[in-house]
Amino acid sequence: MRTKFTLVILTSLFFLLFSNASQAQEKGTITGQVSLNDNQSPENISVILKGTRFGTITDANGIYKIKNVKPGNYTLKISALGYITREFKIILAAGQELIQNATININSEELSGVTVNGNKKNNFARKENPQVSRLPLKNLENPQVYTTITSELLKDQVVTNIDDALKNAPGIQPLWTSTGRGSDGAGYFSLRGFAVQPRALNGLPGLSNGSLDPANIDKIEVIKGPSGTLFGSTLVSYGGLINITTKTPYDHFGGEINYTAGSYGLNRVTADINTPLNEEKTVNFRINTAYHNENSFQDAGFRKAIFVAPSLSYKASDRLSFLINTEFLSNEATNATMLFLTRSTPLRVKNMDELGYDNKRSYTNNQLSIKTPSFNLQGQMFYKINDSWTSQTAVSRTSAKSEGYYSYLFDNTDQLLPNSTVRKYEGINQGLVFDRLLNYQNSTTLATDIQQNFIGDFKIGNMRNRIVAGLDYFNRQIIDNGTGYVQNGSVYIGDDNLQTVNEVIFKITTPAQYIRTGDNGKLSKNATDALLAGATVNNSRQKQEVYSAYVSNVINFLPNLSAMASLRVDRFMNAQNGGYNQTALSPKFGVVYQPVLDKVSLFANYMNGFTNVAPAEDVNGSTRTPRVFDPEHADQLEFGTKLNLLEDKLYTTLSYYNIKVTDRVYNIRNSATDITYFQDGGQRNKGFEAEIIANPIQGFNIVAGYSYVDANVLKGDINTVGYRPTSAGAYNTANLWASYRFQNNALKGFGLGFGGNYSGENKITHGLVTGTFTIPEYTVLNSSVFYGNDKFNLTLKIDNIANVDTYDGWSTVHPRNMRSASASFSYKF
Template sequence: MMMKYIYLFIFSFFSFPVIAQTIKGSIRSKSAVPMHGITIRLEKTNYATQTIENGNFVLRNVLPGTYTLVASGVGYTAIKQDILVVSGKNLFLNLELDPSSEQLEEIVVASRKKRHRDQASAYAARLPLKNIENPQVINTVTNQLITEQGATDLNGIIKNIPGVVKGWSSVSAYYTSRGFNTRNYIRNGVSGYVTADMDIANVEQLEAIKGPSGTLFGSSLVSFGGVLNRITKKPLDTTKIEIGYQVGSYDLSRFTLDINTPLKKDKTVLFRMNAARNYEGSFQDAGFIRSTFIAPSLFYQVGDRLSFSLDIEIYEREGTSQSQIMPAGPGTNRLGANNPSALPLDYKRSYSNNTVTLKNPAQSFYGQINYKLSDHWSSQTNLIHTRAENTGNYLTFTLLKGDSALVRNVSQYPTSLSTITQVQQNFNGDFKIAGLRNRLVIGVEFYQNASAFSSNALNGRGGRKSFDTLNVKGPMPDYALISPASINNKLTGLAPTYSHSQLNTYSAYASNVLNISDRLSAMLSLRADRFMNEGTTNVTTNATTGNYNQTAFSPKFGLVYQLIMDRVSLFGNYTNGFLNVAPVAQPDGAVSTFKPQFANQVEGGVKAELTGDLLSVTISYYNIKVKNTLRTDVERPAYTVQEGNQYSKGVEIDVFSRPITGLLLNAGFAYNDSRLTSADATVTGLRPVNSGPAKTGNFYASYTLPFSAVKGLGLGFGGNFYSRNYIVNNTTAGQFYLNSCTLLNAAVFYSKARYRLGLNADNLTNKQFYNGGFGTITPGGLRRFVASLTVKF
């Protein structure tokens, strides 16, 4: 410190006459949201100020010299940066406070991390809106949870979200939320559609925006149950390298790489790349996933007002189909069983082999342009293009009457290509009218989903035969005979279907948060969509089906009253969602056209956000009513029909806390009551299939020892509870359901500045359980151990 003052004296002496300078700057969050009320000061001086609403600050009349600038705020990690003030030259700084700031070289002060839910709220609202101010429920899985639990896929993250449960197991899984199916098709608030779930190496955190969210997200990629939005890792202004390796049960071998570096000395150009190479087998006699993932990201701060970012995600994936078994079919409950434990299936048999695979490559490009129009207005332009393929053989099973005949069905896709194009323009304003603050987003959007595919099948439908039938109660001499060659041989003479389709959506929306007082705010939102579906065209016959044009409007209204400023709030909302249902190709080859579905949600509750992560709680009640529901046909479970209405109501509790140093608590509970109304007499008053369990619970706690001798050593324990989940539920066929179950997991880890060791155990008690949806069931994973090593440079 003495040398600093000597240098300051010498510099000041030889710089005479001295001209005082101005230091200007901008403080933003990791998601580029301006941060208001952050204190800026120069250490050991009287120079100090705070950022205004747009995140900017000014320090005037600063004498030349070297200083240590400190940026700090309640609930955020303080940062320090050495600066040099030169006579005759003003200084401009761009600073960022984010959860990863503790890794930066210039940081010497550690405090509680910023609230993760505030970052998620900004994505959900497309506005600089804190979670405490947001009238909608948002559940967030932090990076700490992802790391501690040793997650290797999306399902390993989603289990931490109250009420969200894995359902139908495909290459891109369906999940249920608030009684409705949803998928992970949103990335950083815009389209993230791919055929298979993306690798999680580039995921910083995952958020669930609960309930119908058509106002800002439309209907093409979301559901009435909510939005699953993966928030990705962003370039930082420091150099770091992290190399990770995970090895575990069932031949798990996973390599990850995270490289971050500024490309210019002034840190206006930042680069980051996340990559993964993954292989994992199965607890069954066959089954695997092999993938390679690369995600480079570039950020360029052109000037005070303009910045660009470009993200690319390249994913190569090949794997076997997960075992999807249809346990019931037309007519009465012909199996004589009402749950999987009563079926004559061998839990560890795949009834296939590793030659029957699907390939699911995808390439995604995300461009963003941010421009500050004025102190009160900014512009954001998003450009997205995704190319996703799905080629190979897809295998499913049907268990026939007599509970011994297992039919193997094959759907073959010689070619299947989907391209997504999205152009989105947002204008954000933060201004006052008559003394009242308004935060406004106005946006327009173009979305296109175009596909071209060919398909062939051995599935027992439309006069076609299945591949074969196995006697699961006796010898199965043909068990290993299924292969690409044998499938192609049986497809000889069966012509594939070639078709293409395209959906264009033109949208406009606006959402405004009006601060009626310091404590009371109102959100008013409206979206208009024009859908132009060109339908599906059979290339062979040149016949087009399912083409339609529709217009839909989606309003939203919300109120928030802060009982304790920035700490406790009451919230409520009315939210509308809609779903323009694309024509559905039925198993017999016919294409069914359906009316749009509409959902209206009333939701209310309380949120508490104490300093930092001391305590974050959301308790909510919701009631969703849906018109023109889609459901599984009672007589033909593989078919889809549109009939009647549905209500879905329930209670959710979400708790995240770091009450003392080293202790982390994450817990949730969800109760959902869903019923079909005004529908067929066989299902009216019953819980719809594909609604998931009525009750779910999740819990995880970890403690990192603070004692110097073993500092960094931590233990974690958690679990998930799922109540009964109906796969078939009607008065004709009866009921077939997945039994309630509790799954436990545990973790041991040792974390230091330069490395981290971890050992995780999933399904600790080795319990046999099933996931299910759309009339099928899939065995869940047995006990798995995963060892992890991460080295940091």
């Protein structure tokens, strides 16, 4: 019996061992060598079996090996950033060691703004850009969230200004249109509930006081969250930063000319021309230029601009190359209508219906314009030290000037219409009286930035390290020789039947014959100059210097598991207010796990941003006590997922973030002689964002996004604690654009586009003393029809189809464009 039992056990073990041996023999290996056609190092190239968990990267010689693969049919995908992806259909037999070598070519067309990636047709998705992390990371490898707006999308939508371009990014809303004001006259946007301006150009400072021209934009990266670690405090806000990547030269002759005409006198001509300058094609030149002339939909207002952007690339050797970008913008415009609501007394009206504003009224004159010329120069040198290290040296120089008339309307109702004399008659809106305040701007901002980065890609043991270590020097000077403000009349906004401001002020308590809205200002240039003749003239010069050092390392513990650790130190030096210096540290951590390599990633990050706070004085009667503050900080925790599915046809990002601001400075002001400052204020912004970029079928492209922002002041002035900050924008926003180009039959070349933007209610003023003023929710729909081929394209577009009244605001009210139509024709050569 025992012998029989032993025989059964031995037989079972034999079959088990035989089964395992058979299985081991059945599995095979895929190996090979990958080379690059530009003689660069073939290390760390991604090699995966699509649709499986199998993948690896190449070694220093380009050799890869994927083991223990079951027999079957597979698609082998070989890819590297900046190179054209290749795919191979392979059949692996049982126990076979299959050899698949490959050479992949540099994606030279990527430099011209056209991404060629195998059979890629998702024209709205171009995520990879080393400027985002200062490292060559793929989107799925980066623990930070960012949105890319491509030049292809901007052409599809006939975009002619930066405000319309940014409507394609979830989580960003217009707060304050460009004013032309010295040192900060560019537009403001709410990003994750914090105010931000587009100040980064190719990852370097690029300042402007006016509206930016999109003619030289290759793509826009809206980088989310406090990004002080890699970009410092000058370019970013706690919500993130807006980085514009410009077009660069490529190695063959080509170009495009475009003419766009539309409503309100729009005439726009652009040209994009590229050519090699030598037979070896190592020196290439490109120039982008634009002429723009447009009037306002209101009773006055215009914008006129000339833009020129030449760029030059030079490849001195296989190791050394140079890139020079320049931009010249001559811009003249009238101030946009801006109604400043009271910030210190209870609001008399709570919404646009109660205000009774006619958005066709501009309350300005075309004689009162402001010029905002700007200049940007950037030079970069790239030197390949060895197979593991590259040096990047960058120098940028910016000049932004404001010269002309700047005005705004400020709510002064309580001074002109005291509560005791105001009566609201049935059917008559009480309205508001605004003072028109005006000055002559004469301001110049000069900025210089010098960066030295060392970028490494190497292994320690089996762990891949991608590291950037850099030094940064930033210098900004602001020279202001403008005048003080003078009052140029008052404007009554409310009942359209009241005649003049004087009648409103002195007769509103008397039932009288009301005729129309009042404005007693004198808006001619001569009358305004006479008012300014007695104004004071500024004579100020401010200087800021920032010395920075930073390091960021991405470690791959496994091909699908990586972590990022970063740190920055800033020494901030300011010559104004008697001079003050500060030092700030900014850390950053992130982790990425890809359960399906190059398809699905799960990420989490901790990010930090900071603001250098100027000194102030406590006031107690005649005693003044100087106060110096520590830097203010913001910390973000975020997690989410990124997807790249269906062979690059579907990109999705879903994320939740929580940003807490600490050490915020505020003051308690009991009177002009009783002011005390504190630095324990706090704010919390949290929210959810979703982005989808899809190409479900050939010719059909979709970009869509949704954002929810919940913002709250946690500690500070009692008038703001518990209330939503005015920079937070609407709670809910959404964007959509979809276009389809017919691929076959008689309609080939024709296409349709449709989309729009939704914004929920926006509390642009919100506090204990003032109460709340709410801008209503709106949905703006746009559509286009187009026809074209490889040589030409004609697009007809209608914006704001339903002619919806829309406004933005930041304790201000600014009317946005009404319905407009445009036609755009482009020719490529």
